[in-house]
Amino acid sequence: MPTKVAINGAAGRMGQRLVALGCQDESLELVACFEYTGHPKFGKDAGEVAGVGELGLHLIEKTDEPYDAIIDFSVPEGAHAAVERAVAAKAALVMATTGLEDEHKAKIREAANVIPVVWAPSMSTTVNLTMKLCEIAGEALKDIPGGADVEILERHHRFKEDSPSGTALRFGELIADKMGITRHIHGREGRPGARPHDEIAYHAIRTGDNPGEHTIIFGLLGETIELTVRASNRDCYASGALQAAKFAAGKKPGLYNMNDVLGL
Ligand SMILES: NC(=O)C1=CN([C@@H]2O[C@H](COP(=O)(O)OP(=O)(O)OC[C@H]3O[C@@H](n4cnc5c(N)ncnc54)[C@H](OP(=O)(O)O)[C@@H]3O)[C@@H](O)[C@H]2O)C=CC1
Numbered sequence: 076m077p078t079k080v081a082i083n084g085a086a087g088r089m090g091q092r093l094v095a096l097g098c099q100d101e102s103l104e105l106v107a108c109f110e111y112t113g114h115p116k117f118g119k120d121a122g123e124v125a126g127v128g129e130l131g132l133h134l135i136e137k138t139d140e141p142y143d144a145i146i147d148f149s150v151p152e153g154a155h156a157a158v159e160r161a162v163a164a165k166a167a168l169v170m171a172t173t174g175l176e177d178e179h180k181a182k183i184r185e186a187a188n189v190i191p192v193v194w195a196p197s198m199s200t201t202v203n204l205t206m207k208l209c210e211i212a213g214e215a216l217k218d219i220p221g222g223a224d225v226e227i228l229e230r231h232h233r234f235k236e237d238s239p240s241g242t243a244l245r246f247g248e249l250i251a252d253k254m255g256i257t258r259h260i261h262g263r264e265g266r267p268g269a270r271p272h273d274e275i276a277y278h279a280i281r282t283g284d285n286p287g288e289h290t291i292i293f294g295l296l297g298e299t300i301e302l303t304v305r306a307s308n309r310d311c312y313a314s315g316a317l318q319a320a321k322f323a324a325g326k327k328p329g330l331y332n333m334n335d336v337l338g339l
């Protein structure tokens with residue numbers, strides 16, 4: 076039986092790619108495409124909005140159709156609504172929206188007591204693999220004589236609303252955990268003085284239509300290692316999210332991440 080999937084934020088940049096890839100995947104069935112009522116494309120056919128032709132699925136706010144999983148790529152308020160929908164439908168939730176406030180995060184954790192939730196700031200295989208590599212680097216360099224300076228650069232399209240990216244923050248958390256770092260700073264200006272080793276600095280670049288890239292620098296005295304991961308388009312995130320929906324549907328309640336989905 077195909078996994079029945081609903082998409083929240085279906086008219087957005089990511090929502091459109093989920094519709095486009097989802098309608099070609101025989102192992103799943105798109106059953107609902109949600110947007111809020113005031114959206115300029117509300118009521119239109121989601122396939123036409125996504126540029127793949129009419130699918131007979133309209134951008135709606137409510138449905139009586141049952142679904143096994145809901146995927147959310149929207150905004151914090153939309154994510155909040157998706158959690159409520161998932162719990163009410165007893166469906167799995169794939170949470171991809173970033174820039175969430177603490178109250179939204181608490182709501183997701185609470186939902187994981189009653190439904191399966193896959194929650195990750197990046198659904199990309201190569202990003203999640205790079206996170207593993209950074210954990211290895213952090214562990215290996217944590218006590219290196221002279222210290223290793225960690226700087227995280229991220230580059231995204233001009234329309235992105237949250238900074239730094241959720242992915243950059245996750246890279247920082249994972250590395251900080253391995254290296255025992257507690258100070259996180261965002262950019263530098265003025266005369267901050269010599270750089271202490273026990274800090275991670277984030278730099279967010281916004282330019283053009285970049286679908287997302289991250290560079291993690293470990294700077295030593297005399298040598299440097301940099302790990303870069305770059306999306307060529309959004310399909311790496313969309314296909315990861317569809318895979319996560321199939322993974323989570325029917326699983327027992329709990330919080331899962333993309334390592335669980337990808338077997339990393
Ligand atoms: N985890 C991952 O792998 C990835 C995560 N993301 C994250 O996903 C999110 C969406 O990104 P992107 O698609 O580029 O953004 P878009 O702004 O293109 O899409 C978001 C969509 O959600 C709509 N929306 C706004 N409010 C609601 C609501 N209450 N309910 C339902 N839909 C709503 C928006 O409408 P309107 O335009 O009118 O506001 C828009 O159509 C971001 O947080 C981004 O960081 C992105 C890529 C990968």
Ligand SMILES: O=C(O)C1=N[C@H](C(=O)O)C[C@H](O)C1
Pocket residue numbers: 173196197231232235236239240241242243286287288
């Ligand atoms: O907004 C985006 O585009 C992206 N957002 C996610 C993030 O904030 O980490 C993931 C990806 O980098 C694309």
